[in-house]
Each structure stands twice: as C-alpha cells, then as structure tokens.
Amino acid sequence: MLIAFHKPYGVLCQFTPDQPGQRTLAEFNFPKGVYPLGRLDMDSEGLLLLSDEPALNNKLLDPEHAHVRIYWVQVEGIPDEADLQRLSNGSIKVKNHLCLPCIAKILSPQPQIPERIPPIRVRKNIPDVWIQIELIEGKNRQVRRMTAAVGHPTLRLMRTKIGNFQDHNLLSGTWRILTKADRDRILS
Known part of the structure; x- marks a missing residue:
C-alpha cells in the first residue's frame, strides 16, 4: 500500500512525539503498519508518502535512483x-x-x-x-x-x-491510497 499525505505545518514525520504535546502522524488515522518514506521537517508542508512496503524505501530514497x-x-x-x-x-x-x-x-x-x-x-x-x-x-x-x-x-x-506525481487537490491534513497509475508516476 502506498499513501499520499499532505503534511500540515507543525507535524513531525513520525508516529511518536519527541516531546509531550508535539503533533505526529498518529493523529491522522493511517492504516496500521505504514511508515513515512522520507521526511519533511516539522516546519515544512506538503506531499509525504507512507507505505507498508519496505522495498519502496530503497527505491525512493537511494540517491542512485535519483527521484x-x-x-x-x-x-x-x-x-x-x-x-x-x-x-x-x-x-x-x-x-x-x-x-x-x-x-x-x-x-x-x-x-x-x-x-x-x-x-x-x-x-x-x-x-x-x-x-x-x-x-x-x-x-x-x-x-x-x-x-x-x-x-x-x-x-x-x-x-x-x-517523481512525476503531484496532487494539488489533496488538502492539508488529508491522505489517500494511491492507484497503480499514481504509483507508476512516482516510480517512473
């Protein structure tokens, strides 16, 4: 499963806080077992991918793949x-x-x-x-x-x-499971 999420400002790209009161991915009710592929710092917003597929981490983050x-x-x-x-x-x-x-x-x-x-x-x-x-x-x-x-x-x-994937209709704080066509645009 591959998920596109529009991360809001002030949210950590992890499921547990580093300090009490910090906002995390846990508040957005993602399916069990997913984790972020890459990061955006807490002060940044926008497209973040999450997945339960370990092989995607290497495909997206290894510099030799140059996404x-x-x-x-x-x-x-x-x-x-x-x-x-x-x-x-x-x-x-x-x-x-x-x-x-x-x-x-x-x-x-x-x-x-x-x-x-x-x-x-x-x-x-x-x-x-x-x-x-x-x-x-x-x-x-x-x-x-x-x-x-x-x-x-x-x-x-x-x-x-x-990659070649963007979704300007994905509002801040919302997510969706990506289709095969979406996945192909990311990995192409």
Whole structure:
C-alpha cells in the first residue's frame, strides 16, 4: 500500500512525539503498519508518502535512483538571476555537503495557496516571492539552508511533487491510497 499525505505545518514525520504535546502522524488515522518514506521537517508542508512496503524505501530514497522532488518555497526578498543561478549550479555547501545541481526559478504566476496556520512572518517593507526548486537529493533542511545561503530566507516550504506525481487537490491534513497509475508516476 502506498499513501499520499499532505503534511500540515507543525507535524513531525513520525508516529511518536519527541516531546509531550508535539503533533505526529498518529493523529491522522493511517492504516496500521505504514511508515513515512522520507521526511519533511516539522516546519515544512506538503506531499509525504507512507507505505507498508519496505522495498519502496530503497527505491525512493537511494540517491542512485535519483527521484525528482519539487518544492515551492516562499522566500523573503526577490531573488535575481545570479541568486537563482547560484541555487541551481551546485555551488552551495550545506554543512559538509556540496549540494548537487538543481533547477531553481521564480514561479509565474505566483501560486494561490491557502494561508498557513499559524501565518508566516510578514515584513511590511520586504517583499516575498514563491520560487520552485527541483532537487534529486534531500538532505536535512537543505532547501532552507540553500535559500539562506543566497540571502533569501525561507518563509514557507511545501513539497509539491515526487517523481512525476503531484496532487494539488489533496488538502492539508488529508491522505489517500494511491492507484497503480499514481504509483507508476512516482516510480517512473
């Protein structure tokens, strides 16, 4: 079984809390025996896959399979072409890891996304914009560190696509069991 879940902000990608009061996957009534394939940090939202099939973990997470992941990132300020090129060319170092080349671009038109709860920090005199970053790797807090490295801190981060699968109708906090066609789009 393979499940697509739109993880809300503030939810850990695990079934037991690290600290009392933390929100976890346990509150979303998933079928027994499923576990997350990959992670999104607690501050991130969007597409998370869960499964009860151990072989899928390797197929999706092993770097040699290079599955594309697309993130929509609301950043502070407006990145210029040099910023986008620096994000894309693989020159940013995150901790001791040199990020692989990726694709970064400003989303046009800007997506219409429901406001996050709680809302993001807004500064009256500093504009913000949504960019899209397409990666084939996913290190811990990588996208946030990449945007900060080019002077545009992440305000909001959503994973919108894994492989060739996306579901913009999946509302925050909801999930569905994927069809064979959906699975094929993820694994292709």
